[in-house]
Amino acid sequence: MQLLDGKGTAQSIKDELKEKVAQIKAEGGKVPHLAAVLVGNDGASQTYVNAKVKACEQIGFGSTLIHLSEETSEAEVLATVQKLNDDPEIDGFIVQVPLPKQIDEQKVVEAILPNKDVDGFHPVNLGKMLLGIPTLLPATPKGMMLLLERNGIETSGKHCVVIGRSNTVGTPISVLMSRNGNPGNATVTLCHSRTKNLAEITKQADILIVAIGKEGFVSADMVKEGATVIDVGIHRVPSDQTKSGFKLKGDVKFDEVAPKCEFITPVPGGVGPMTIASLLWNTYLTSQKLV
Numbered sequence: 001m002q003l004l005d006g007k008g009t010a011q012s013i014k015d016e017l018k019e020k021v022a023q024i025k026a027e028g029g030k031v032p033h034l035a036a037v038l039v040g041n042d043g044a045s046q047t048y049v050n051a052k053v054k055a056c057e058q059i060g061f062g063s064t065l066i067h068l069s070e071e072t073s074e075a076e077v078l079a080t081v082q083k084l085n086d087d088p089e090i091d092g093f094i095v096q097v098p099l100p101k102q103i104d105e106q107k108v109v110e111a112i113l114p115n116k117d118v119d120g121f122h123p124v125n126l127g128k129m130l131l132g133i134p135t136l137l138p139a140t141p142k143g144m145m146l147l148l149e150r151n152g153i154e155t156s157g158k159h160c161v162v163i164g165r166s167n168t169v170g171t172p173i174s175v176l177m178s179r180n181g182n183p184g185n186a187t188v189t190l191c192h193s194r195t196k197n198l199a200e201i202t203k204q205a206d207i208l209i210v211a212i213g214k215e216g217f218v219s220a221d222m223v224k225e226g227a228t229v230i231d232v233g234i235h236r237v238p239s240d241q242t243k244s245g246f247k248l249k250g251d252v253k254f255d256e257v258a259p260k261c262e263f264i265t266p267v268p269g270g271v272g273p274m275t276i277a278s279l280l281w282n283t284y285l286t287s288q289k290l291v
């Protein structure tokens with residue numbers, strides 16, 4: 001069993017970006033600037049947004065955090081999006097989801113300028129992805145692709161089983177894994193809550209990607225010997241062993257599944273840091289007008 005080290009891979013990507021920033025500065029250019037909009041006080045969301053700001057600081061990107069109250073109206077969020085669209089200083093931005101219930105997420109996503117949409121959630125970017133036109137790819141699936149690529153994991157001709165069909169994770173990763181490219185060229189099966197005999201299917205996976213949102217859902221009996229397992233799930237579970245009072249766990253029962261795997265991502269230190277690295281990479285791409 002080998003750990004797929006998302007934290008380390010993300011660090012090497014951040015190191016590369018740091019060098020690019022130094023080069024841009026040396027040439028008198030404008031450093032990339034990422035903004036994040038956070039609405040409300042969800043603890044986990046605050047942690048992720050803070051991690052993004054910290055990562056920007058580490059590599060020399062500019063960063064802006066716009067924190068709006070839980071009661072913010074949809075019109076106010078849309079006005080904030082418009083301001084960021086129009087601000088030449090901002091190369092890319094994200095609006096953290098989930099949003100409070102009075103705000104229509106789809107409306108907000110569609111208001112973001114596609115070439116500032118570093119989350120890759122806008123219909124124009126998802127449409128281009130589907131057609132194989134170079135564009136800003138959704139950050140978590142892109143992070144998984146980078147993780148596979150940078151760790152030399154062969155995907156061509158492999159059976160990749162994805163559990164979960166969300167617009168932000170499961171559906172786009174199934175598209176990217178099946179397309180003609182490297183990584184890619186896998187034979188993909190996309191599973192969801194209506195899938196019958198799920199374990200029968202997951203046991204056929206050479207590469208199993210799990211994005212369900214249920215802690216410890218995947219057990220050892222669902223995984224083939226020698227598989228590669230990528231765990232997207234992230235959950236805070238209460239723990240008296242940590243200062244914060246919680247521990248992070250994935251959708252996979254790591255302790256029992258890991259011994260069967262050739263490669264497996266840990267939680268924390270797996271897909272999460274790669275998502276952040278991809279956001280930064282996307283911001284670099286938009287700032288240099290490379291997409």
Ligand SMILES: NC(=O)C1=CN([C@@H]2O[C@H](COP(=O)(O)OP(=O)(O)OC[C@H]3O[C@@H](n4cnc5c(N)ncnc54)[C@H](OP(=O)(O)O)[C@@H]3O)[C@@H](O)[C@H]2O)C=CC1
Pocket residue numbers: 140163164165166167168169170191192193194195198211212213214232233234235271272273275
């Ligand atoms: N590490 C990171 O960077 C990120 C982590 N996450 C985490 O990943 C997880 C998934 O996120 P997300 O994709 O947004 O989740 P969603 O809740 O949007 O989607 C979950 C998917 O899982 C499917 N599902 C639920 N229960 C079952 C079941 N019993 N059997 C089979 N399929 C099932 C659902 O099926 P159906 O469509 O039929 O309802 C749905 O397609 C969460 O834990 C989230 O926190 C998310 C984004 C980034």
Ligand SMILES: Nc1nc(=O)c2c([nH]1)NC[C@@H]1CN(c3ccc(C(=O)N[C@@H](CCC(=O)O)C(=O)O)cc3)C=[N+]21
Pocket residue numbers: 047048051094095096097098119139140234248267268269270271272273275276
């Ligand atoms: N518009 C939008 N874009 C997102 O990309 C987005 C979002 N909304 N909403 C929530 C999910 C979740 N997400 C994570 C990012 C980083 C870690 C991450 O870095 N996790 C660390 C641990 C961090 C910690 O200590 O909590 C790890 O797994 O090692 C996790 C989860 C992005 N999301």
